[in-house]
Amino acid sequence: MELFNNLIFGFSVALSWQNLWFAFIGCFLGTLVGVLPGIGPLATIAMLLPITFNVPPVAAIIMLAGIYYGAQYGGSTTAILVNLPGETSAVVTCLDGYQMARQGRAGPALAIAAVGSFIAGTICTLIIAMFGPPLAEVALKFGAPEYFSLMLMGLVAAAVLSSGDMAKSLGMVAMGLMLGIVGTDVNSGMARFSFGFSELTDGIGFVVVAVGVFAVSEIISNLSERTEDREVFTKKVTGLFPTWKDFKQSLGPILRGTGIGAFFGVLPGTGPAIASFSSYMVEKKLAKDPSRFGKGAIEGVAGPESANNADAQCKFIPTLTLGIPASAVMALILGALTIQGIAPGPQVMTQKPDLFWGLVASMWIGNSMLLVLNLPLIGLWVSLLKVPYRFLFPCIMAFSCIGIYSVNNSAFDIYLAGIFAVIGFVWLKTEVPAAPVLLGFVLGPLMEENLRRALLISRGDPTVFFTRPISLGFMIATVVILIVMAAPAVRKRKEQITG
Amino acid sequence: MKVDLRSNMDFLAGLMFIGVGAAAMIVSRDYPMGSALRMGPGYFPMVLGGIMIAFGIYVMIHGLVNKEQVKGNWSLRALFVLPLATVVFGVLMEETGFIPALVVLIFISAAAGDQFKWIEVLVMAIALTAACVGLFIYALGLPYPLLKGM
Numbered sequence: 001m002e003l004f005n006n007l008i009f010g011f012s013v014a015l016s017w018q019n020l021w022f023a024f025i026g027c028f029l030g031t032l033v034g035v036l037p038g039i040g041p042l043a044t045i046a047m048l049l050p051i052t053f054n055v056p057p058v059a060a061i062i063m064l065a066g067i068y069y070g071a072q073y074g075g076s077t078t079a080i081l082v083n084l085p086g087e088t089s090a091v092v093t094c095l096d097g098y099q100m101a102r103q104g105r106a107g108p109a110l111a112i113a114a115v116g117s118f119i120a121g122t123i124c125t126l127i128i129a130m131f132g133p134p135l136a137e138v139a140l141k142f143g144a145p146e147y148f149s150l151m152l153m154g155l156v157a158a159a160v161l162s163s164g165d166m167a168k169s170l171g172m173v174a175m176g177l178m179l180g181i182v183g184t185d186v187n188s189g190m191a192r193f194s195f196g197f198s199e200l201t202d203g204i205g206f207v208v209v210a211v212g213v214f215a216v217s218e219i220i221s222n223l224s225e226r227t228e229d230r231e232v233f234t235k236k237v238t239g240l241f242p243t244w245k246d247f248k249q250s251l252g253p254i255l256r257g258t259g260i261g262a263f264f265g266v267l268p269g270t271g272p273a274i275a276s277f278s279s280y281m282v283e284k285k286l287a288k289d290p291s292r293f294g295k296g297a298i299e300g301v302a303g304p305e306s307a308n309n310a311d312a313q314c315k316f317i318p319t320l321t322l323g324i325p326a327s328a329v330m331a332l333i334l335g336a337l338t339i340q341g342i343a344p345g346p347q348v349m350t351q352k353p354d355l356f357w358g359l360v361a362s363m364w365i366g367n368s369m370l371l372v373l374n375l376p377l378i379g380l381w382v383s384l385l386k387v388p389y390r391f392l393f394p395c396i397m398a399f400s401c402i403g404i405y406s407v408n409n410s411a412f413d414i415y416l417a418g419i420f421a422v423i424g425f426v427w428l429k430t431e432v433p434a435a436p437v438l439l440g441f442v443l444g445p446l447m448e449e450n451l452r453r454a455l456l457i458s459r460g461d462p463t464v465f466f467t468r469p470i471s472l473g474f475m476i477a478t479v480v481i482l483i484v485m486a487a488p489a490v491r492k493r494k495e496q497i498t499g
Numbered sequence: 500m501k502v503d504l505r506s507n508m509d510f511l512a513g514l515m516f517i518g519v520g521a522a523a524m525i526v527s528r529d530y531p532m533g534s535a536l537r538m539g540p541g542y543f544p545m546v547l548g549g550i551m552i553a554f555g556i557y558v559m560i561h562g563l564v565n566k567e568q569v570k571g572n573w574s575l576r577a578l579f580v581l582p583l584a585t586v587v588f589g590v591l592m593e594e595t596g597f598i599p600a601l602v603v604l605i606f607i608s609a610a611a612g613d614q615f616k617w618i619e620v621l622v623m624a625i626a627l628t629a630a631c632v633g634l635f636i637y638a639l640g641l642p643y644p645l646l647k648g649m
Contacts, residue, residue: 054639165509167561171516171554178523178547185540190530192540193523220581223612224574390612391623397581397608398601398627401588406641414589418582425578429569430512448543460536 007129010357014365019059019358023366026063027373030070035078035381039396041071043218045332046210047396049339050403057340058355062362064336068329069121069312069363072272073370076113076305077381080106084385089272089308092280096293096300108242109301110378112250114371115242116306120258121367124313127262128320128360132349136321139346144453145464149474151447154324155439156478158268160485164433172427176437179204180444187452199412206335207404208413209441212420213427213434214328215400219393220425242298250302253283257306264307265314268326275311276304313363320356321346324443328435331442338442339407508569513559520551580611596647597636601628 013019033044045064052060075090080097093113100109142150159169182193183203194200242250257279264275283303284293293300315326316333323344325331334344342352349356374381404413427434458464465471504510523544533539584607591600605624609615635641 051639165558165561167554167557168509168512171512171551171558174547174551174554175516175519178519178544178551181544181547185530187538188531188540190540192530192544193526216581216585219611220574220577221571223577224572388614390609390614390619393612394605394608394620394623395627397584398605398631401585401604402601402631402635402641405589405592406635411589411593414585414592418585421582421585422578426515429571429573430508430515432512432515451543452538455535455538460534462535 003129006133006353006357007361009353010129010359010361011365013058013354013358014062014361018056019062019362020365022055022059022063023066023362024369026066027070027073027366027369030067030072031074031077031370031374031377031381032070032384033067034071034074034076035384036074036387036392039215039218039392041068042329042332043211043215043396043400044071045329045336046207046214047399047403049207049210049332049336050406052336053339053407057337057342057352058358060336060340061333061355061359062366064333065316065359065363066366068333069309069366070370072309072312073114073117073374074381075308076117076301077110077374077378078385080109080113080301081378081382082385089276089311091273092276092304093301095280096295096297099294099296100298100301103296105296108246108298111242111375112246112298112302113305114374116250116254116257116302117309118367118371119254120261120306120310121313122364123258124262124265124310125360125364125367127314128317128363129357132317132321132356132360135317136346136349139322140350142346142470143468144450144457145468145471146474148447148450148454149465149471149478150322151324151443151450153474153478153481154268154318154322154326155436155443155447157481158326158439159436160481161267161274162433162435164431166485168432169436172432172434172436173440176440176442177444177447178440179209179437180441181448186445186449197412199410204416204441205404205407205413206332206339206441207407208417209420210332210335210438211400211404212417213424213437215396216417216421217424217428219396220421221428222389222393246298249298252286253279253299253303254306256282256286257303258310260303261307261310261312262314265311266317266326268318268324272308272311275307279303279307309367316359316363319344320348320359323348323446325439328438331438334442503568506569507562508567509558509562509565511562511569513555513557513562516551516555516558518555520548520555522548523551524548574611576613577611580607584608584611592643594647596645597643598628598632598645601631 029044030041033039033041045067052063072089076093078084079090079093080101083094083098097109100106155173159173160166162169182200184191184201191201260279260282261275280300280303283299284290287293287299315330318324318326319330319334323334325334337344342348401414404417407413424434454464455462465475527541527544527548530541531539532541532545584604587607588600588604591603602624605627606620609620632645636643636645
């Protein structure tokens with residue numbers, strides 16, 4: 001069995017002391033930022049990207065991935081204990097989780113969330129291991145036209161499936177592509193949009209955009225709103241273990257949640273919030289007594305929590321096998337790979353098998369760590385919630401600035417980040433989503449390159465995208481996604497889900 | 500029936516798209532366009548600029564129809580102070596070294612909120628600077644002088 005050989009190889013990579021240590025740091029930091037409202041995995045990964053430069057690529061990616069799925073765990077903790085979703089994906093968990101906590105069943109709620117996430121994580125690790133290699137193999141045969149169409153589909157899908165207005169999202173994709181091509185054009189050697197700054201001829205730093213837009217402007221936005229003091233559910237969490245009945249009730253929701261999460265996971269653009277919301281709706285429909293939901297039904301915690309973790313993990317499938325980021329966080333992970341000198345794409349799996357299989361195995365290890373780490377440390381996480389925001393944001397600023405500066409040792413990058421912070425705040429206020437910018441930014445140069453090559457192959461004939469069957473398939477899919485999502489009924493439903 | 504466009508959310512968003520798109524197209528005129536067969540460096544940005552303007556017009560009209568206003572508050576203080584803090588950090592990193600840059604950054608950043616307390620910020624600045632020196636300079640080995648030219 002090749003699958004098992006690969007997995008064993010992966011574990012041999014992931015179980016090295018160094019990689020274990022980085023997986024642990026990632027999970028720990030992830031849980032931390034998941035618990036703390038006002039800072040999410042996106043900003044954290046952006047801030048910590050530069051730190052990973054001195055680390056071997058495998059360890060770096062393992063840590064960043066740990067932050068990502070660790071945050072999903074942490075988000076559920078605050079949702080259950082404080083009725084405050086640490087991450088958007090945990091909004092649904094508040095509904096029944098907090099009610100369980102009020103009934104004195106915080107322990108079982110937390111435990112079932114952790115167990116559900118663990119089961120989902122395990123299944124998704126297997127899914128990635130099974131479907132990753134064949135997908136990459138197909139993708140390796142793609143030529144420039146196929147790649148261009150695939151990227152177009154990925155970007156369009158990511159933009160229209162994510163929350164927010166469709167036209168604005170698509171506009172922001174174009175904005176990201178534009179920012180991505182700032183710098184020296186590879187073909188002609190011409191500096192584009194550098195406005196006379198020699199620093200800009202190397203392009204805008206990835207970390208600069210990510211930190212400016214996602215870390216600093218978040219702070220401006222948080223400081224703009226008066227924050228009322230958070231009330232922490234201080235009653236001691238007792239009786240951690242769910243009863244046998246709890247387990248039996250949760251098993252179905254966990255498995256269904258995993259399926260739903262895995263499905264949404266491979267789709268670009270759909271965040272974990274959509275997966276967890278769908279799982280909640282399914283469980284409510286299937287329940288014999290739907291009126292229990294919202295009053296502390298354990299299925300309402302088990303399903304969504306499994307779904308958001310499954311979604312988070314399966315997002316790695318398109319990212320690692322095709323080099324197409326399915327979400328803003330995945331764009332950051334791809335950015336990290338690029339900075340490490342690894343060109344993202346299907347060749348990663350054959351050229352860097354240790355990276356792919358090591359990461360896959362580390363996800364399972366990380367999920368086990370989270371299970372062990374989270375339950376006993378709940379007291380610590382809860383006490384962290386009491387840290388006021390006024391202590392938090394100067395720390396974020398310090399880490400952000402050091403992080404940006406350390407990429408190129410350049411003060412120019414810091415100034416640029418300040419500008420992006422202001423721009424990011426304007427985006428927040430006019431409700432144009434910033435995530436598509438990051439996707440476009442990562443794919444900008446690749447997309448231009450493939451467009452050029454495709455038209456060179458076809459001697460300038462643009463129909464090449466529609467005459468090659470695979471490319472045509474992507475193009476049709478793109479149009480279908482656009483039409484379906486633009487349909488009024490679907491739009492309304494999406495607004496309900498993503499709010 | 501006077502619509503206040505200055506706080507019309509989608510109108511402003513559309514304006515931003517049109518502005519950026521138009522600026523990009525104007526700048527791209529200086530780059531050779533080439534042909535579809537051999538694209539010059541101006542081709543892709545020109546197309547993108549056009550796409551942005553198109554979406555911008557759509558979003559702008561959308562705003563004129565739905566008249567949705569910008570929500571929430573603006574903290575002009577934070578909007579001004581935090582970017583300022585980053586700029587000062589950049590300057591001080593070049594001129595004075597890691598420690599002064601970090602301490603000043605923490606002080607200015609903290610002033611962006613409305614609950615600034617000297618003692619608290621001072622303690623935080625010392626603790627955080629010490630932690631960062633330990634982590635970034637000693638543990639990660641970043642090559643920055645702690646204090647320059649003193």
